[in-house]
Amino acid sequence: MSVRVRFAPSPTGYFHIGSARTALYNWLYAKNHRGKFILRIEDTDEVRSTVHSIRSIINGLKYLGIKWDEGPFIIKNERGDEQILSRGDYGPYFQTLRKNFYSKFADELLKKDLAYLCFCTQEELEEMRKKQMKEKKPIGYDGRCRNLSVKEREKLRAEGRQPVVRFKVPQGKKITFVDLVRGEISFNSDDIKDFVILRATGSPTYNFACVVDDHLMEITDVIRGEDHISNTPKQILIYEAFSWEIPNFAHLPMILDVDGSRLSKRKGARSLLEYEDEGFLKEAMVNYLALLGWGTQDSQNFFEIPELIEKFSLSRVNTSPAIFDENKLLWLNIQHLKKLSAEEIFKRSYKILKEAGLDVYPEGFLKKAIELEKEKIKKLRDIPVLIGFLFADEIDYKEVLEFEKPEILLKLKEILKNISDFKAQEIERKVREFCKEQNLRTKEVFHPLRWALSGRKWGPSLFAMCEFLGKEVCIKRIEKFVEVIGGKK
């Protein structure tokens, strides 16, 4: 049977790193098995689900280059408006659009006496929980509505109570499954209380919707976060109640914050899209995320995406949680950046260049400037800072004001003026010649020249920079610098 896996986020809040990795592992697994990767939106939380969040999920997956075979897509119509549509034979792919399925299957369980109507109010349940906490008893529904007579039900309904459907958890049962990453895991059904599968509003709860959808969508492998381990026995019970085939389960370890606690926005955990915005390449992010919880036998670090697809396997996924480390992400970003041409980097950073106002300059110039600073780019967001001074009308000299020998620069200016072939090599030859003549160490000349041209103590290769700026600009900047530091022209 061919592999079908799904990524099923709930569209509440932003798209975070943990979800991104879950999506990635599902996708890698599907690709590795030449199977299908499905995106399903679990929006049964009517209160917290937002369209904004759906967009961030879709954009996040797009950023990573993860394409889904079935699921929702954002499509632009003729008027240019965006619409969210579904594509695939197992749709719809939004749980809110699948309500009929859930109520139909809940009815089936009701008929088979594997579920029952429960009329308890929120307040009654809350009270029950409080009492259980006080008495230090296991928390959970006590089954008081399990055996209601027809008459009692009528009465409660007459009081205006809207019932929910609860699943009847069989008692004294050992539930065991083989987790593809952890091996055998088992639970005792006595620890699981009768849980709600259909709310009073008729919408399904997570565990129920998830099982119904995974079954209907013929999902073969459920790959999700470790936080779902304790949901698994409940879901298995539902599969068994319907005599449905149970898929494989694989639970991925959590991703933790630097202090070993849960990643949370409050503590500065960033959404995936923020990393894109900062200029982390998708190649680097995918590579890094893949390494966060998975590895090859030889601990290989650098991967291109196709290689990842080829080598990925759930059996080599780790069981222990990992901490997200931006250092290594940055390092990988540098490694992947090295593989890209200046042309490609230009394309990918265009948005950032535009935001910095640099898009007013000719593309050729920008590409050359990027070429000049290419090996210093750590993330695309660095580019405007790295190349901005090359285009500036005014140089800010405050970093280099301590220089006190303008006469060197004034002489040097004359040298530059007389270079007819203003190319890096020739400029270097002439400047070195000048150093020799004046009996100056190269450093005494090179540094001031850099300061005059850039206002900084660091930057690209000096003579390449001169060439890029051109003779006129070089001379103008030298004059300006001399003026600023108080020398005479």
Added chain:
RNA sequence: GCCCCCAUGGACUAACGGUUAGGUCACCACUCUUUCAAGGUGGCAGUGGCGGUUCGAUUCCGCCUGGGGGCACCA
């Protein structure tokens, strides 16, 4: 309170029960260089604790400790 999962340097990880416990990031030093990066070389640093099984445990078992997840008409 109950249930479940996890445990190798600061971080990510590797190691059929036999390795001087390996690699990568970070850090430190040196080196290359006109600067800053990048690069090169070297270094610091680890099997949570206690028992057991075994000729031999990072590896298998138990307990402890620590961390995490769950016990909702959230997902």
